[in-house]
Amino acid sequence: MRPLSAGPRAPVSDLAQGFAEALRLLGRGDPELWSIILRTLAISGAATLLAMVAGVPLGYALARGSFRGRTMLLALVNTGMGMPPVVVGLIVWLLLTRSGPFGGLDLIYTRRAMVLAQFLIATPLVIGFTAASVQALPPQLPDLLTSLGANRLRTLSILSREAKLGLLAAVMAGFGAIVSEVGASMTVGGNLRGSTRVLTTAIVTETSRGNLPVALALGLVLLLLAFLVNLGLTVLQQRRAR
Amino acid sequence: MLWAHTPLPVAAQQPRDLILATTTSTQDSGLLDSILPVFFDQTRIRVKVIAVGTGAALEMARRGDADAVLVHAPAAERKYVDAGDLVEGRLVMHNDFLIVGPAADPAGIRGLADPARALARIARTGPFIARGDGSGTEKKELELWNRAGVDPATVAHREETGQGMGATLLVAEQRQGYTLTDRATYLALGARLTLVPLVEGAPSLLNVYHAYVVNPSRHPGVRLPEARAFVAFMVAPATQRLIRDFGRARFGQPLFYPDAGKDEAALGRPASSRERSGAGVR
Numbered sequence: 001m002r003p004l005s006a007g008p009r010a011p012v013s014d015l016a017q018g019f020a021e022a023l024r025l026l027g028r029g030d031p032e033l034w035s036i037i038l039r040t041l042a043i044s045g046a047a048t049l050l051a052m053v054a055g056v057p058l059g060y061a062l063a064r065g066s067f068r069g070r071t072m073l074l075a076l077v078n079t080g081m082g083m084p085p086v087v088v089g090l091i092v093w094l095l096l097t098r099s100g101p102f103g104g105l106d107l108i109y110t111r112r113a114m115v116l117a118q119f120l121i122a123t124p125l126v127i128g129f130t131a132a133s134v135q136a137l138p139p140q141l142p143d144l145l146t147s148l149g150a151n152r153l154r155t156l157s158i159l160s161r162e163a164k165l166g167l168l169a170a171v172m173a174g175f176g177a178i179v180s181e182v183g184a185s186m187t188v189g190g191n192l193r194g195s196t197r198v199l200t201t202a203i204v205t206e207t208s209r210g211n212l213p214v215a216l217a218l219g220l221v222l223l224l225l226a227f228l229v230n231l232g233l234t235v236l237q238q239r240r241a242r
Numbered sequence: 243m244l245w246a247h248t249p250l251p252v253a254a255q256q257p258r259d260l261i262l263a264t265t266t267s268t269q270d271s272g273l274l275d276s277i278l279p280v281f282f283d284q285t286r287i288r289v290k291v292i293a294v295g296t297g298a299a300l301e302m303a304r305r306g307d308a309d310a311v312l313v314h315a316p317a318a319e320r321k322y323v324d325a326g327d328l329v330e331g332r333l334v335m336h337n338d339f340l341i342v343g344p345a346a347d348p349a350g351i352r353g354l355a356d357p358a359r360a361l362a363r364i365a366r367t368g369p370f371i372a373r374g375d376g377s378g379t380e381k382k383e384l385e386l387w388n389r390a391g392v393d394p395a396t397v398a399h400r401e402e403t404g405q406g407m408g409a410t411l412l413v414a415e416q417r418q419g420y421t422l423t424d425r426a427t428y429l430a431l432g433a434r435l436t437l438v439p440l441v442e443g444a445p446s447l448l449n450v451y452h453a454y455v456v457n458p459s460r461h462p463g464v465r466l467p468e469a470r471a472f473v474a475f476m477v478a479p480a481t482q483r484l485i486r487d488f489g490r491a492r493f494g495q496p497l498f499y500p501d502a503g504k505d506e507a508a509l510g511r512p513a514s515s516r517e518r519s520g521a522g523v524r
Contacts, residue, residue: 098261098463099305108307109261109290190292193275208408209270210431 018216025217032194037221040198041229043111044179047118051126051174054119056167059130060156064142074131080124085117085177089184092117096188109190114198117184122174129173133166134159168237172230179226199225259288260468263300263308265378266406268451269293271426271497277484281475287468295406297376303327303454306461309469312476314424314451315378317385327461328454333506334476335485335498336450339382340428341441342411343420351420352440358390360441365392368399369419375404378449383422386446411435424449426497429489448509451498453477477502 025033062074094100096108096116107113137159145155160167182200189196191205199222206215268274269291278289292299292308296315302308304327311328313319322328341351341360349367351360364370372394373380387394394400399419403410407427414421415435425442428435441447453473458464475481482500489497501509 097305098307098461103463109292190290192290195288195290205269207412208266208406209272210408210412210434212434 014212015216017213018220021213022217022220025214026221033218033221035194036197036199036202036218037225039111039196040179040200040222040225043114043185043198044118044175047115047122047178048171048175050115050119051122052167052171055123055126055170055174056130056160057156058123059127059170060134060159062127063131063134077124077127077131081128083121083124084183085121085181086183086187088120089117089187092120092184093187108188109192109196111189111196114185114189114196117188118178118181121181121184122178125174125177126170129166129170130163133163133169136166137162165237168233172233175229176226179229180222258286258465258468259290260309260465260472261290261292261302261307262310262312262472263292263294263298263302264312265296265299265314265451266293266408267314267379267424267427268312270406270408271430271489273426273485273488273498276488277481280481280484281472284475285468285471287471289472293406295373295375296378296381300328303456306456306463308456309465310453310455310472312451312453313378314449315381316450316452318378318381319452319454323454327457329457330455330470330473331452332454332473332477333501333504334451334453335482335500335502336448336509337425337496337498338442339379339422339424339447339449340439341420341422342414342428342435342437343440344418345436345438347440349420354441355444357441357444357447358386361386362390362392364420365390365397365400368397369417370397370400371410371414371417371419371421372400372402373405373407373410374402375406377407379407379422379424382447382449386422389446411437426489429493429495429497432493450501450506450509 062070062077092113093108095102096105096113097103098108107116141162142155142159145158150158180200182204185191185196185198186201186204189198189201191197191201197205199218203215203218203222206212206218264274270293274289274291278291282288292302294302296313296318299308299311299313300315300318300322303311303322304325312334319328319331323331341357343349343351343364349360349363351363354360354363361370372383384394387397401413401417401419403413405413407423408431410421411423411428411431412434415437418437420440421437428439453476455466455469455473456464458466479502482502485498485500486496
C-alpha cells in the first residue's frame with residue numbers, strides 16, 4: 001500500500017484520514033488491498049470449513065455420548081475456546097519450522113500453515129458451540145429418529161438442521177475469532193507480502209511503519225468484511241427460524 | 243511504492259524461495275519491499291522476509307530456520323560466525339544510529355559528541371524508551387549504557403516496548419521520551435514524529451549491515467544456491483545503486499549507504515554526519 005504523505009499529527013484527523021483512505025483504497029480498487037482481502041477470506045474461510053468438518057461431529061459426540069472422561073473433554077474444549085491464538089501460533093511454528101519435527105514438509109511461512117493454525121483455534125469453538133446447541137435439543141430426538149429408521153448419518157443431518165441456530169453461531173464464532181486474529185497468523189505465516197499477508201498482519205505492518213491512516217483503513221475494511229460475512233450467516237440463521 | 247508482483251508465465255520451472263531472517267529496520271523502512279522484486283525478476287527466487295530483529299534473526303540461523311540473514315550487530319554476528327552457523331558474510335551497507343528526543347531536550351544532551359555521556363544524562367531525567375526485544379538496536383543501546391557506566395536496569399525512567407523500531411518510536415513520541423533509533427526507520431516515520439535527532443555522528447553510532455549464508459554443512463536443509471544468490475544480489479553493483487538511491491526522493495537524504503567491497507574499518511565515521519552539519523536537522 002502506498003504510504004501517505006506527511007499528514008497532520010492530531011489523532012482526530014488520523015481517524016478522519018483513515019475513513020477517507022479506506023474509501024479511497026476500496027473505491028480505487030487498489031490491487032494489493034483486494035488481494036489481501038481475498039487472501040484473508042480464503043485462509044479464514046478454509047480454516048472455518050475444516051473446523052466445521054472436524055468440530056461438528058466431535059461436538060455432537062460430546063453432547064450425546066456417554067463415556068468416561070466426557071466431562072473432562074468438555075472442560076478441555078471449553079478451555080480451548082479461550083486458547084490464546086498466539087500460543088497456538090507458537091506451537092505450530094515450533095512444529096513446522098525447519099528445525100522442528102515437521103520441518104521437512106516445508107510448510108512454515110505458507111498459507112497452509114496459517115490455515116492449520118487457524119483451524120486449531122477455531123475447532124474448539126465449533127465443538128463447544130455445537131455441543132451446546134445439540135444439548136439444547138430434546139434428548140429423546142436421536143432415539144426417535146433411529147426408531148424411525150434413520151441411520152447415523154441421516155440422524156446427524158436432521159439434528160444439524162434442528163440445531164441450525166447453534167451451528168451457524170458456531171461458524172460465526174469460529175470465523176470471527178480467526179479472521180480478527182493476528183498473533184498466530186504473524187508467527188506461522190510470516191506476514192509475507194503478496195503471499196501470507198492478511199488484513200490483521202498488514203495492519204501491524206502499516207502501524208509500525210507509521211502509516212496510521214492506512215492501518216486504520218485496513219481495520220475498517222476488516223470490520224466491513226466481518227460484518228458482511230456475519231450478515232450473510234445471520235440471514236441464513238434467521239430464515240425460517242421459529 | 244506498489245511493486246506489482248507480476249505473475250510469470252514461466253515454463254515449468256519450480257518456484258524457488260528462501261527464508262531471510264532480518265531486522266525490522268530493513269522492513270519498516272521499506273528497503274526490502276523496493277529491492278526484492280528486482281531480485282525476483284532476476285532470479286525467480288521469492289524471498290520470505292521474516293523481520294524479527296537481529297537477535298532473533300541470528301537465533302533462527304543457529305537453529306537452521308533461515309537460509310540467509312541480513313543483520314546489524316557485528317559483535318553478536320561474530321559469535322555466530324565463530325560458532326560456524328554463519329558463513330560467506332559480506333558487508334552490505336551502513337547508516338547510523340541517532341539518539342532522538344523531544345526538542346525541549348530536558349536532559350540537555352543536544353550536540354554532545356559522546357553518546358554514552360548523553361545516556362548518562364538521560365538516566366537522571368528520563369524517560370528513555372528502549373526496544374527490549376533483543377534487536378541489533380538494543381544491543382547497541384546496551385553497549386552504550388555499558389560504556390556510560392550505567393546499569394540500564396537501575397534507570398528509573400527506562401521502559402522497554404518489546405517491539406520493533408517503528409512501534410518503539412511511536413511510543414517514544416507519545417511519551418515525549420528519548421530513544422536510540424536507526425536513521426532509516428526514523429526518517430521513514432518522518433511526519434509522524436516531533437522527536438528530533440539530538441546526538442549523532444559519533445563513530446560508536448555507526449550501524450553496519452552484513453548479509454550471511456546460513457552454514458549448509460551444519461544445517462543440511464539450507465537452500466545454498468538461493469541463499470548465495472541473495473547475498474550476491476545484495477552486494478551487486480546494480481543493487482548497491484538501488485540501496486544508495488532508496489528513499490532519496492522521499493526523504494531528501496539516503497536511508498542507507500552502500501558499502502560492498504569497502505574496508506569496514508575505514509567506515510569509521512558515518513557519511514551521513516559528514517554530509518549534514520549539526521544535530522537537530524530533519
